[in-house]
Amino acid sequence: MKYFPMLLFCSSLLLIIVSSTATDTINTTQFVREGDTIVSAGGTYELGFFSPGKSKNRYLGIWYSKISVQTAVWVANRETPLNDSSGVILRLTNQGILVLLNRSGSLIWSSNISTPARNPVAQLLDSGNLVVKEEGDDNLENSLWQSFEHPGDTFMPDMKQGRNRITGMDWYMTSWKSPDDPSRGNITYILVPYGYPEILVMEDSRVKYRSGPWNGMRFSGTPHLRPNPVYTFGFVFNDKEIFYRYHLLNRSKLWRVVASQNGDITNFVWVDKTQSWLLYGTANTDNCERYSLCGANGICSISNSPVCDCLNGFVPKIQKDWDAMDWSSGCVRKIPLNCSGDEFRKLSGAKLPETKTSWFNKSMNLEECKSTCLKNCSCTAYSNLDIRDGGSGCLLWFGDLIDSRIFIENEQDIYIRMAASELDAGDAAKDNAKSNVKRRIMVSTALSTGVLVLIIAVVFYVWKRKQQKNRNISGGLGRSSNYKHKKEALELPLFDFDTMAFATRNFSDENKLGEGGFGLVYKGTLKDGREMAVKRLSKNSRQGLDEFKNEVKNIVKLQHRNLVKLLGCCIEGEEKMLIYEFLPNKSLDFFIFDEAKSLLLDWPQRYHIINGIACGLLYLHQDSRLRVIHRDLKASNVLLDYEMNPKISDFGLARCFGGNETEANTNKVAGTYGYISPEYAKYGLYSLKSDVFSFGVLMLEIVSGYRNRGFCHPDHQLNLLGHAWRLFKEGRHVELVGGLIFETCKLSEVLRSIHIGLLCVQENAKDRPNMSQVVLMLGNEDELPQPKHPGFFTERDLIEASHSLSQNKPCSANGCSFSLLEAR
Numbered sequence: 006m007k008y009f010p011m012l013l014f015c016s017s018l019l020l021i022i023v024s025s026t027a028t029d030t031i032n033t034t035q036f037v038r039e040g041d042t043i044v045s046a047g048g049t050y051e052l053g054f055f056s057p058g059k060s061k062n063r064y065l066g067i068w069y070s071k072i073s074v075q076t077a078v079w080v081a082n083r084e085t086p087l088n089d090s091s092g093v094i095l096r097l098t099n100q101g102i103l104v105l106l107n108r109s110g111s112l113i114w115s116s117n118i119s120t121p122a123r124n125p126v127a128q129l130l131d132s133g134n135l136v137v138k139e140e141g142d143d144n145l146e147n148s149l150w151q152s153f154e155h156p157g158d159t160f161m162p163d164m165k166q167g168r169n170r171i172t173g174m175d176w177y178m179t180s181w182k183s184p185d186d187p188s189r190g191n192i193t194y195i196l197v198p199y200g201y202p203e204i205l206v207m208e209d210s211r212v213k214y215r216s217g218p219w220n221g222m223r224f225s226g227t228p229h230l231r232p233n234p235v236y237t238f239g240f241v242f243n244d245k246e247i248f249y250r251y252h253l254l255n256r257s258k259l260w261r262v263v264a265s266q267n268g269d270i271t272n273f274v275w276v277d278k279t280q281s282w283l284l285y286g287t288a289n290t291d292n293c294e295r296y297s298l299c300g301a302n303g304i305c306s307i308s309n310s311p312v313c314d315c316l317n318g319f320v321p322k323i324q325k326d327w328d329a330m331d332w333s334s335g336c337v338r339k340i341p342l343n344c345s346g347d348e349f350r351k352l353s354g355a356k357l358p359e360t361k362t363s364w365f366n367k368s369m370n371l372e373e374c375k376s377t378c379l380k381n382c383s384c385t386a387y388s389n390l391d392i393r394d395g396g397s398g399c400l401l402w403f404g405d406l407i408d409s410r411i412f413i414e415n416e417q418d419i420y421i422r423m424a425a426s427e428l429d430a431g432d433a434a435k436d437n438a439k440s441n442v443k444r445r446i447m448v449s450t451a452l453s454t455g456v457l458v459l460i461i462a463v464v465f466y467v468w469k470r471k472q473q474k475n476r477n478i479s480g481g482l483g484r485s486s487n488y489k490h491k492k493e494a495l496e497l498p499l500f501d502f503d504t505m506a507f508a509t510r511n512f513s514d515e516n517k518l519g520e521g522g523f524g525l526v527y528k529g530t531l532k533d534g535r536e537m538a539v540k541r542l543s544k545n546s547r548q549g550l551d552e553f554k555n556e557v558k559n560i561v562k563l564q565h566r567n568l569v570k571l572l573g574c575c576i577e578g579e580e581k582m583l584i585y586e587f588l589p590n591k592s593l594d595f596f597i598f599d600e601a602k603s604l605l606l607d608w609p610q611r612y613h614i615i616n617g618i619a620c621g622l623l624y625l626h627q628d629s630r631l632r633v634i635h636r637d638l639k640a641s642n643v644l645l646d647y648e649m650n651p652k653i654s655d656f657g658l659a660r661c662f663g664g665n666e667t668e669a670n671t672n673k674v675a676g677t678y679g680y681i682s683p684e685y686a687k688y689g690l691y692s693l694k695s696d697v698f699s700f701g702v703l704m705l706e707i708v709s710g711y712r713n714r715g716f717c718h719p720d721h722q723l724n725l726l727g728h729a730w731r732l733f734k735e736g737r738h739v740e741l742v743g744g745l746i747f748e749t750c751k752l753s754e755v756l757r758s759i760h761i762g763l764l765c766v767q768e769n770a771k772d773r774p775n776m777s778q779v780v781l782m783l784g785n786e787d788e789l790p791q792p793k794h795p796g797f798f799t800e801r802d803l804i805e806a807s808h809s810l811s812q813n814k815p816c817s818a819n820g821c822s823f824s825l826l827e828a829r
């Protein structure tokens with residue numbers, strides 16, 4: 006609580022000093038001026054004057070009072086900055102209007118009320134909401150004015166985002182112009198009340214992102230919005246209001262969602278340990294989240310290359326444009342609709358198309374919905390409104406279907422109207438459809454966190470492109486006669502074959518560093534002494550040259566301090582090579598599984614490595630525009646730099662080799678025994694959660710110093726996962742920790758790491774946390790959920806499961822970390 010002197014301000018400008026007690030409230034005889042603040046009862050929020058960023062202007066605002074980093078969550082006079090706030094006061098009028106007056110009594114800013122108050126007070130609540138109310142009436146519903154109803158760029162727990170349907174007032178966020186200027190920027194984050202409501206991110210009047218309609222459980226484009234132990238969320242749609250909001254289960258956490266200037270909706274959580282805000286997820290980041298990227302009747306799949314396709318039964322409207330990767334013209338039907346004899350084709354796992362012009366009825370069932378759609382010739386699709394309890398309600402689309410994408414985790418189906426003859430043709434090609442389903446499953450776990458969800462992922466750092474550096478390195482840039490275009494060279498550094506052959510002494514055995522998933526790796530040294538790692542890809546990739554180059558360009562852009570940097574590539578005839586930065590300290594397996602070398606890694610270093618890998622993986626999953634699933638994360642794919650910082654290698658390669666995911670590609674690396682998840686081994690499904698599984702294995706290996714595969718114990722036949730799980734259940738998991746680690750460790754961190762590792766390796770992919778949750782769990786000390794039993798906790802499980810998939814003999818040698826499973 007803060008005590009501060011209060012001044013009584015009378016209209017006669019007579020000042021009387023009133024000794025005042027600490028308070029979160031001002032009444033009509035008190036006011037706030039420069040230097041004063043009022044603090045909410047629990048001490049979380051503070052209201053007063055401040056200057057954002059480097060600005061010299063003064064603003065009246067609300068910020069977090071307990072943290073060292075000044076973070077304003079609301080600004081009153083965002084459009085009318087004060088040059089100088091001396092003599093400026095905030096007071097409450099007798100009618101209940103908050104007014105900000107300058108020294109000469111001119112109005113700078115005011116709140117607004119519809120009915121005059123009798124005995125008003127203004128109170129700063131512990132939710133961060135500044136409320137004007139009748140004294141003694143604590144019911145928020147009766148309040149006269151709330152700052153929560155006039156959001157700035159920050160969406161806070163318990164704030165409503167939507168519309169009051171009685172007054173027509175919209176509650177929406179607008180970005181700041183810049184970190185130094187809180188005036189309204191051009192990004193708005195708004196729930197549109199037309200058709201069936203959805204949340205949009207707009208840049209001026211252009212839609213950038215769309216959440217998809219609420220389906221009873223979440224917005225259709227936000228499959229990650231799921232029940233969780235941190236917050237609850239809800240959508241209310243009735244005659245009085247439409248809104249979305251979330252509510253924190255533990256009030257003492259500091260969370261906020263911000264509409265940033267670039268249009269990303271970012272959410273942050275405060276981490277006491279580091280005294281900083283963690284960027285806990287950026288929604289709408291991947292390419293498929295770009296509104297209507299694939300045009301009308303197109304569909305986006307983030308791990309397809311290219312990402313756009315037409316809906317089944319449609320073809321590109323302007324093929325030439327599509328060939329040039331401009332999909333905006335969209336798709337048209339192969340066979341026009343015949344109003345009377347049409348039928349429907351089901352599409353599963355989709356983010357529902359735009360509902361701006363949709364019609365809905367909450368009480369119809371799916372059959373009624375279908376027949377209603379059939380009756381109207383311009384109706385093009387239908388679906389349930391609510392997917393709970395087997396589905397209910399009816400949502401109809403008219404005309405083109407805009408902005409659909411594929412998500413594996415969406416349970417939602419939509420039925421798309423087709424000419425009967427198209428449907429027959431489609432059925433004939435059922436195989437095709439099947440492979441589509443498979444593709445969809447494989448592909449789309451790439452999931453976007455939907456906007457509001459926001460609350461799902463953490464990133465520790467700011468990503469800086471180091472283009473400049475890249476350019477320097479491309480001193481070895483080749484002039485391969487095929488690829489002379491300068492512009493391309495800048496985007497995709499190309500090295501020529503002769504340079505590489507020289508650097509690796511003609512790919513000599515002495516220069517061989519190892520053998521990775523996609524080919525041999527050599528150490529290269531350029532004439533000027535620069536070192537690099539050259540991966541010579543095996544020649545079996547079926548991918549076309551353009552596709553390959555496109556993917557390499559994408560991977561070059563993935564830059565993070567916990568990823569091995571790809572410097573460029575070398576293409577000559579059949580030969581393809583990837584050029585990486587060279588890391589002298591070899592890979593993690595070299596240290597942790599070796600009795601002598603493991604002494605070099607004490608607990609703080611291991612913990613640092615665990616955190617680094619988590620951040621790198623999170624970046625791949627969540628923050629890069631590609632949403633890369635690594636698919637082969639393991640100790641030998643984590644390299645260490647001079648300072649023992651971990652760097653993940655071999656990421657994105659599956660994409661490079663991917664080509665058409667629907668085709669069985671016998672040369673594809675699919676994972677390594679001991680690290681692959683049950684769903685991959687059994688069904689060939691990979692997703693972000695398969696990487697989480699591998700990460701969990703890796704964590705347990707780092708803590709224990711044992712390989713998962715090849716682990717043996719006199720008492721049982723379990724592998725490391727089974728062993729850890731067994732000890733955990735008996736409360737003895739501390740026994741997993743090896744001697745040296747034990748001496749240098751912070752026990753709570755070690756135990757927590759084991760616990761998190763076990764959460765990551767749970768059998769059911771849905772139970773596993775995502776990487777953002779993992780990073781958050783590593784970053785704080787909250788209670789963790791109980792893990793369920795791990796997948797593959799005996800060696801037998803794995804061998805049996807993989808048998809059905811692989812024609813390869815399972816690797817039998819202990820510690821054969823290069824043994825690779827081949828995809829079906």
Ligand SMILES: *[C@@H]1O[C@H](CO)[C@@H](O)[C@H](O)[C@H]1NC(C)=O
Binds near residue numbers: 025032033034035
């Ligand atoms: C406002 O609050 C102060 C301090 O609590 C009190 O002395 C004063 O009487 C109050 N004024 C009104 C109008 O309630």
Ligand SMILES: *[C@@H]1O[C@H](CO)[C@@H](O)[C@H](O)[C@H]1NC(C)=O
Binds near residue numbers: 088089
């Ligand atoms: C800001 O204040 C200075 C001096 O107090 C004055 O000269 C200047 O005109 C003011 N600027 C604005 C924009 O009010």
Ligand SMILES: *[C@@H]1O[C@H](CO)[C@@H](O)[C@H](O)[C@H]1NC(C)=O
Binds near residue numbers: 108111
């Ligand atoms: C108060 O605001 C008015 C209107 O913006 C302005 O004309 C006046 O100069 C300001 N007075 C002071 C003392 O800043």
Ligand SMILES: *[C@@H]1O[C@H](CO)[C@@H](O)[C@H](O)[C@H]1NC(C)=O
Binds near residue numbers: 115116117118119
């Ligand atoms: C106050 O609200 C009314 C309607 O609710 C609006 O017409 C008026 O312009 C508002 N006044 C201010 C100062 O915002």
Ligand SMILES: *[C@@H]1O[C@H](CO)[C@@H](O)[C@H](O)[C@H]1NC(C)=O
Binds near residue numbers: 190191192208209266
């Ligand atoms: C929106 O504002 C940002 C900077 O704040 C600017 O870069 C961008 O061009 C603006 N967009 C439009 C459509 O004006």
Ligand SMILES: *[C@@H]1O[C@H](CO)[C@@H](O)[C@H](O)[C@H]1NC(C)=O
Binds near residue numbers: 255787
């Ligand atoms: C809420 O979080 C705080 C700090 O993170 C913690 O001390 C407290 O125990 C938590 N409360 C509950 C009910 O979990």
Ligand SMILES: *[C@@H]1O[C@H](CO)[C@@H](O)[C@H](O)[C@H]1NC(C)=O
Binds near residue numbers: 344345346425
């Ligand atoms: C529409 O379909 C019905 C039944 O399949 C067929 O009899 C009719 O000729 C079709 N009409 C057109 C215009 O194609």
Ligand SMILES: *[C@@H]1O[C@H](CO)[C@@H](O)[C@H](O)[C@H]1NC(C)=O
Binds near residue numbers: 366368369373
């Ligand atoms: C919604 O559907 C129900 C059940 O079919 C029907 O009784 C009702 O009239 C429909 N409402 C509207 C507005 O069409």
Ligand SMILES: *[C@@H]1O[C@H](CO)[C@@H](O)[C@H](O)[C@H]1NC(C)=O
Binds near residue numbers: 364380381382384
């Ligand atoms: C079909 O639906 C559209 C959009 O709701 C409506 O404008 C049109 O009148 C309907 N046509 C018929 C024949 O019901």
